[in-house]
Amino acid sequence: MEVEKESEIWYAMRATYRRELDAMRLLEKEKLGCFIPMQYKISVKKGKKVRVLMPVIHNLVFVHACPSEVKRVKSQINYLQYITDTRSGQKIIIPDNDMQRFIAVAGTYNDHLLYFQPDELNLSKGTRVRIIGGDFEGQEGLFLKVKGARDRRVVIEIQGVIAVAMATIHPDLIEVIE
Structure with a gap:
């Protein structure tokens, strides 16, 4: 067997x-x-x-x-x-791909990352985007306004556990995913 x-x-x-x-x-x-x-x-x-x-x-x-x-x-x-x-x-x-995406961002120990509990963000208001340049090139997430930041940020979420908002990313480096 x-x-x-x-x-x-x-x-x-x-x-x-x-x-x-x-x-x-x-x-x-x-x-x-x-x-x-x-x-x-x-x-x-x-x-x-x-x-x-x-x-x-x-x-x-x-x-x-x-x-x-x-x-x-x-x-x-x-x-x-x-x-x-x-x-x-x-x-x-x-899922592996969600975790790899999260580790790619959270593993940088960047001071400009903001972390949130899942209930602190309304992710349904976000737009799905892909980053096409810079340190986080290739990462996908939701583009939305987060508490504690003046501008919109790309957020990567681990469903029901944690969400991380990246540092401010120039709009030229972001493409919308249909």
Whole structure:
């Protein structure tokens, strides 16, 4: 009998009590893919201001692995939990192309990125666009006005988990997707 090969998928997970970095170290030790959106913040240590790379949203970890691997590791790391959809109760699984797009933007640690909870933005008002130049060339998202920014920005969303608004992009570098 042939064993069906499980494919790796992206899970949105929660590491309780701000232990997302500990979870990431343990997941990397187990050779599992993971991603935590991070950003530089200024903090004061011993009276001096220093730039520190910190998670954007505490407790959020994206894990890339086969379901059986996640189950095995989750049994060892008791503070790692699945994030579930509030309506259906299903585990939140992110399509690979959405996650690659999100990592391409959030993985830059750019100071001008703005992060939002899904309910903070009205994505239905956005226009689907593709960026045709600059640092984020090839990325697709929604072009809309976001809170905390003077102008419209391209937003990439992970359904029901997080959204990231890119830095201001010149209109000449944006094309509308029909």
